[in-house]
Amino acid sequence: MWIKQWITVDNMKAIIFSAGPGPKTGPDKTTSVDKNRTIILIDAAKMKGINLFVMISSDGSDNPQQAQETLRHYLEAKHDADEHLKASGMTYTIVSQ
Numbered sequence: 001m002w003i004k005q006w007i008t009v010d011n012m013k014a015i016i017f018s019a020g021p022g023p024k025t026g027p028d029k030t031t032s033v034d035k036n037r038t039i040i041l042i043d044a045a046k047m048k049g050i051n052l053f054v055m056i057s058s059d060g061s062d063n064p065q066q067a068q069e070t071l072r073h074y075l076e077a078k079h080d081a082d083e084h085l086k087a088s089g090m091t092y093t094i095v096s097q
Helices: 027-047 069-087
Strands: 015-017 052-056 091-095
Touching: 015 027, 027 052, 027 069, 052 069, 069 091
Parallel strands: 015 052, 052 091
Antiparallel strands: none
16 A cells, blocks of 8 residues: 555554654654654554554654754654554554653
């Protein structure tokens, strides 16, 4: 199954996810990759019955409002993706430190 022509999740038993543009790109790219495309991947994995997801997140993603202004948008995007994974019902690990 192809999702937006950039990822396939067929025949996988687990996903380890660490991709993202990081905090040095603009807000649009950060939202697109670190939040929206990550959520698409989580939903695709769940739809395909993959029940184990390891998310490489970021230190501070659990409390982005406490971050320096320059990192806040990035950490909010990571936070939203982490929360989506938590609510997915899948078995997960979030690595953030």
